[in-house]
Amino acid sequence: MADITHIFGGKIRTSELPTTPVHEQFAEAMLDAGITPPPDIIMDGQLHRFRSGSGRKNDCQKTGWYVAYADGIPTITFGDWRTGVEMTHRAEGGQQKWTAQQELEHLARIEQARAMREAERQKKQANAATVVETIWDSGALASPEHPYLARKRVQPHGARVTGDGRLMVPLFDGDGNLSSLQYIDPEGGKLYHPGGATQGRYWMLGTMDTPGPLYVAEGYATAATIHEVTGRPCVVSYSASNLVPVAGALRERHGLQQDIVIVADNDASGVGQKYADQASAKHGARVVMIPVPGDANDFVTGGHDLLALLTPAPSAENWLIPADDFCAQPAPIRWLVKGWLQEQALIMVHGPSGGGKTFVVLDWCLRMAAGLPDWQGCKVKPSSVVYLAGEGHHGLRSRVAAWKTYNDPAGRLKMWLSRSGCDLNTPQGYMQVVEHLRALPTPPQLIVVDTLHRFLAGDENSAQDAKTMLDACGGLMREFGAAVILVHHTGVSEGAQNRARGSSAWKGALDQEISVVPGETIEIAQRKNKDAECAPSLYATLEVVEIPGWVDEDGEPVTSAVTIPASKEEAAPKTDSKLMQNFKVFENAWRASGAEMVDNAPYVSRAALRDKLLADGRKARTVENDICPSYTDRLIGSLILGEIITPKNHGWVVNNEFYANPMRIKLVSP
Numbered sequence: 001m002a003d004i005t006h007i008f009g010g011k012i013r014t015s016e017l018p019t020t021p022v023h024e025q026f027a028e029a030m031l032d033a034g035i036t037p038p039p040d041i042i043m044d045g046q047l048h049r050f051r052s053g054s055g056r057k058n059d060c061q062k063t064g065w066y067v068a069y070a071d072g073i074p075t076i077t078f079g080d081w082r083t084g085v086e087m088t089h090r091a092e093g094g095q096q097k098w099t100a101q102q103e104l105e106h107l108a109r110i111e112q113a114r115a116m117r118e119a120e121r122q123k124k125q126a127n128a129a130t131v132v133e134t135i136w137d138s139g140a141l142a143s144p145e146h147p148y149l150a151r152k153r154v155q156p157h158g159a160r161v162t163g164d165g166r167l168m169v170p171l172f173d174g175d176g177n178l179s180s181l182q183y184i185d186p187e188g189g190k191l192y193h194p195g196g197a198t199q200g201r202y203w204m205l206g207t208m209d210t211p212g213p214l215y216v217a218e219g220y221a222t223a224a225t226i227h228e229v230t231g232r233p234c235v236v237s238y239s240a241s242n243l244v245p246v247a248g249a250l251r252e253r254h255g256l257q258q259d260i261v262i263v264a265d266n267d268a269s270g271v272g273q274k275y276a277d278q279a280s281a282k283h284g285a286r287v288v289m290i291p292v293p294g295d296a297n298d299f300v301t302g303g304h305d306l307l308a309l310l311t312p313a314p315s316a317e318n319w320l321i322p323a324d325d326f327c328a329q330p331a332p333i334r335w336l337v338k339g340w341l342q343e344q345a346l347i348m349v350h351g352p353s354g355g356g357k358t359f360v361v362l363d364w365c366l367r368m369a370a371g372l373p374d375w376q377g378c379k380v381k382p383s384s385v386v387y388l389a390g391e392g393h394h395g396l397r398s399r400v401a402a403w404k405t406y407n408d409p410a411g412r413l414k415m416w417l418s419r420s421g422c423d424l425n426t427p428q429g430y431m432q433v434v435e436h437l438r439a440l441p442t443p444p445q446l447i448v449v450d451t452l453h454r455f456l457a458g459d460e461n462s463a464q465d466a467k468t469m470l471d472a473c474g475g476l477m478r479e480f481g482a483a484v485i486l487v488h489h490t491g492v493s494e495g496a497q498n499r500a501r502g503s504s505a506w507k508g509a510l511d512q513e514i515s516v517v518p519g520e521t522i523e524i525a526q527r528k529n530k531d532a533e534c535a536p537s538l539y540a541t542l543e544v545v546e547i548p549g550w551v552d553e554d555g556e557p558v559t560s561a562v563t564i565p566a567s568k569e570e571a572a573p574k575t576d577s578k579l580m581q582n583f584k585v586f587e588n589a590w591r592a593s594g595a596e597m598v599d600n601a602p603y604v605s606r607a608a609l610r611d612k613l614l615a616d617g618r619k620a621r622t623v624e625n626d627i628c629p630s631y632t633d634r635l636i637g638s639l640i641l642g643e644i645i646t647p648k649n650h651g652w653v654v655n656n657e658f659y660a661n662p663m664r665i666k667l668v669s670p
Helices: 022-032 100-138 147-152 220-230 243-254 271-283 296-301 306-310 357-370 393-407 427-438 463-480 505-509 577-592 606-615 620-626 635-641 657-668
Strands: 044-050 064-069 075-080 086-090 167-172 178-184 190-192 203-205 214-217 234-236 260-264 286-289 335-337 346-351 385-389 415-417 446-450 483-489 512-517 522-529 538-551 557-566 601-605 645-648 651-654
Touching: 022 064, 022 075, 022 086, 044 100, 064 100, 075 100, 086 100, 100 167, 100 178, 147 220, 167 203, 203 220, 214 220, 214 243, 220 234, 220 296, 220 306, 243 260, 243 271, 243 427, 260 271, 271 286, 271 427, 271 463, 296 306, 335 357, 346 357, 346 463, 346 505, 357 385, 357 393, 357 415, 357 446, 357 483, 357 522, 357 538, 357 557, 393 538, 393 557, 427 463, 446 463, 463 483, 463 505, 538 657, 577 601, 577 606, 577 635, 577 651, 577 657, 601 606, 601 657, 606 620, 606 651, 635 645, 635 651, 651 657
Parallel strands: 214 234, 214 260, 260 286, 346 483, 346 512, 385 415, 385 446, 446 483
Antiparallel strands: 044 064, 064 075, 075 086, 167 178, 178 190, 203 234, 512 522, 522 538, 538 557, 601 651, 645 651
């Protein structure tokens, strides 16, 4: 059987741990991160700055920082403001494992150190902004004869020079406030003003007075070359890694209709291409790669036609395809699960809370990841899967274990699960997901987001917030060629049970929409299939599985459930509203009394029901009538007459599968 303990961080260490002095462990951790540690590490829980050795030669700026704790769990959080490195290291010692309280203390310290570092960073940036404004105002306008400009054959465009002859170029935020400066010496060496904010900061050469493309480049000389050749504005992002936040700032400022074109450097490391592609996927920018090694300035000084590269003449022959040619090449739909899950599609699976939708989605995912050949007679394509889990990790862990127990797959599963949720529709959350996906041994062919609201920053009822999430999903689909499943809830009202809650923008953007409807058997129904006819509904039931080797704190076996195929259920029992109200009271008493099961049927004792009804404020005489079976118009009598419950021991069990099965689903749901 496959071992997937690595999904949740692996087993807790139980072997003897090294006892190297704590300060030596901290220093070694810094060295491993490429940071030269300070001579002494003071473990007082305060922020300390030091020269990290990661700056330029002879740089005396203290860009390294750390916060270290000696008591309890020796911990250090450290980093470098210039390089953006930030890490946390927990000292190892003789203790075999951490208690839950120690883990919480450790997390609290990490957060405290991060807050201190952030406060210090903001203070440094504010101070730097004040200083650079004075330096910029006192600088003289650069002349085209400046050695760097002359060598690059570009104009100054308002750049200035320092007293020692270095070129100064500014970094502004989206509101036009000066945040920092970049100094360029005559030989081309570049250095930011210490402490100034650089992420998401840029300088636009030219104006947006006339419609047309807005170009983005890394360095000043590159941007100046593009601006001069095209006559269009070009933004200096100052580094490849800054392309993504700068593209996001430009998209927010200039709107979705603005044509943003990133002119990527062709460097041997591939860094320019990498970050340009990220900005394109996240913010919808076009990318033009310089076709020879170097940047746009090198391209022009090498005698090449940059204008032709950036503004190719439109070709109707290449873009408009004759209809006969368009349909001549077969293009059948490609499926992950034939008829149900299309490759590279945006899919939503929705159902009521506790209705079994996660069980169905997990069955699809695990069959793909295990290479099982079919699902309910539908062919399954072996695929790598990433499951972004935003909640219920304990329940999810047992469900995966139960599925493996029941299906006994051979080999390891090609599936990975996230430790937590994130705001996928924000730049930080999106890049967190993308960077982890890029690190996988194989790109995912299916990405599941479960549940939508755990990964959405904003309001699911807002069309604008829905658009940002849909854009993020589109970016994942484009970069990895993957299908994306959004697991979502249905509305609360009776009329909303067959559609997802929230904005209508969700449905409009979907390639496929699938409902999971609870009942005596679970119905799996397609509501939308953009490129094919909707498949007939399929059905499943839950089977309880005892997980080998799993016991709870009382030594009792741990169970979960798996879906198994079922035939179409019989018509639901006809019930009036009064009977449904009585059953809801009974179900609430079952939950309140600990959701007890007898012979795999929900059970409520007479005493537990009486206590719940009294706690709800009913009078004692009324309660006695409600629990008396002979009063067929009251609670228990009506449910027995309606063949929903039957007497058992000193209470009643739900013997009608139409009502019992949804209760079982809720029992095994987190």
